[in-house]
Amino acid sequence: MRTYIYTMSKLIILVTFMVIPIFGSAQEEKIVNRIPTDSTQNNLNMDAVYDRPFLKFKKVPVAIGGYLEANSIYSSTDGVSEGLSFQARRFTMFMSASIYNRIKFLAELEFEDGTKEIGIEFAAMDITLFPLLNFRGGIVMNPIGGFNQNHDGPKWEFIERPDEAVQMLPATWSNVGFGLYGKTHFGNWIAGYEVYLTNGFDDSVIDNELNKTYLPAAKLNRNRFEESNNGIPLISGKVAIKNRKIGELGFSYMGGVYNTFKMEGLIVDSKRRLDVFSIDFNSTIKKSGTYFDGEASYILIDVPNTYTQQYGNQQFGAFIDIVQPIIRRKILDWENASLNIAARFDYVDWNIGTFNESNTNIGDQRISITPAISFRPSSQTVLRLNYRYSWDTDIFFNEKSRSASIMFGFSTYF
């Protein structure tokens, strides 16, 4: 009975969230204003959480928005296919409110794979003291890399998220905590910073069923929104600089003790750290409209040398997206529609190093390439056709698998 009530509650919440935007859309002419994204180009990745289209109800101090991602997929691994599937990857609702002068709030609620995973990805209050000094507290997104900050589906030409960001880094990675951020601009230059103290990782990053050092394993620990597993905050910070004519470059860091080293006051393990260094960039060649977006990350993690080397103590991953608009004009009555071709190159090495026993290199790598075609009736909606091919090796450098998938889907803000 309790399960039934719980399920029904989830359903009611889901339906409520889905009905609100539909209602808003029907009445848009009268009571809803559509607030477009900021077009001043003063934005960095760190602004992505607010740099979204919102629906604003007249006289109501709340704006809402969200996006939906769905696709079909036909995939095959080593010649074995499970056939065609349809996926509702993500339905995300966000709402923001200006509480008072220079005090604002934004929350993002995400349903992944239908209702399989429901999570509050972001729910924070921002207080602006000075443009260069803002306080943010609540459930915040740790500013590691660019993708973790700027991950909304409709902004990307690819249905799959980058391996580097979601299979090595734990995007989307958010935690409870507090911090400061700020931004300034001078001429064509914009610079910003963010720094937060939050709850963090746990032992599952080196003790999981993926059989590899896997930071995303910590996402399964919902207790991290309630308490730190070791009482030592995770530090994450980023500095980014952007030249409007060149592009944006960001350097970020996240680190801290990840394991439970003390239980009921007793020391049960030594303190072990993980440190993540990331660099991200994005740029557009004005003349051709070619857009580049990429990120590279390196992880250092203290794994006991008496533990299995299956769990690596160093990881590296990177991806780069290249997007080339082919047609940009009115198409089928859609003003400013565009047709793009794109490609993503993805690489992850989950275990850098050599075996103690044989001094040979450890494998556990994936390389993938994803050519894509996308059609954007407007900047806020994208239809995507992707083909992804990936090569995996196991830790011995044996060819583990070759996989390919063809995906067609859409992602749209509402």
Added chain:
Amino acid sequence: MVFVLVTITYGCKKIMPSEPSEAEVLDGPIDGLTTAQLIQFNKGDADFGEVFTSATGLGPIFVANQCASCHAGDGKGTPFVQFTRFGQSDTLGNTFLNFGGPQLQHKAIPGYTPEQLPLGAPKTSLIAPAVTGLGFLDAVEDAFLLALADPFDLDGDGISGRVHYNVIPSYVALRPNSIPKNGKYICRFGKKGGAYDLLHQTSGAYNQDMGITSLFEPIDVYSGQEIDPEVGTQTIHDVVFYLKTLKAPIPRNQQDSDVIAGKNLFNDINCAKCHTPSMQTGYSPIAPLSYKEFHPYTDLLLHDMGSELNDGYTEGFALASEWKTPALWGLGLSKMSQGGQYYLMHDGRALSIEQAIQMHGGEASQSRSLYNQLIENQKNQLIKFLESL
């Protein structure tokens, strides 16, 4: 619309990775399994790949955290997953059982200290064998093995293989027509043939390799105490079924003239006297395994391999220099599970087939001498034959 769908479907298949040829991979079931058996095979396959964590019972001291760590792609292990057994130097039994024997769990989950090798303990290092075709080996009747044995070298060929009569645990079910002797039974699995059947081998591996207790092996390797099972009985049975029904490696290039010549040389220099090319199964409750001829290139007997392979450690009633003849089927595919590099012999010390041959001593000395008398081309033919298995 139909045309578009057919075109897309056909197009999809063309740009998808192709399935590797049956002969190029070790995994896959034997032919002739029923649907229910295939379902159990798949369950066992999944369980074989299960990664144990501290939450699911791993360790706390262990060697590896999944079956597939030591048997990647169902093939041989590598030095990375080499493990050590210690404590027994003669047939009087393991005198270091109270010190953690017979296997050293040299890894530990965070916060724990791995087992240390006791001072003065005799030991040997081992790498895991391939696990393909084991159901056929399991179904060979004792009488067949006894017929191959010649413990007193009555034929005077210098080769005196013997079956390994060993004490067996109470949970194993005797195979049909077993031939015991003085309360001991013919064992055939493991590098020294110390394990009776695949249930014995598998339960022991869960316990000694991963620190996972079961109904069959309930003693925790860390505390030495009997604890609740950490893996289900059905899971063990599914894994045993999977191991029994993994297909035998499929030989390749059998019409190649060098391979044919190499096969003749293999017989000529008496390799086949221990690496017996063909065997016959008896009755098996799994119909496709019953009364079948198969070609493992082993006699499942213990042979004295001389000082070259004498590590000073033994198991059961095998002597320190005695090793069970390893099956050669699948030898050419070994590199695919060993990172592109051969690691042969019981501990992976040989990095090529040539090196492995040179490490054969004792009863195999004569064959080694004959091999060394071959001209280079003949040696290449012999190795090409071995790689075709």
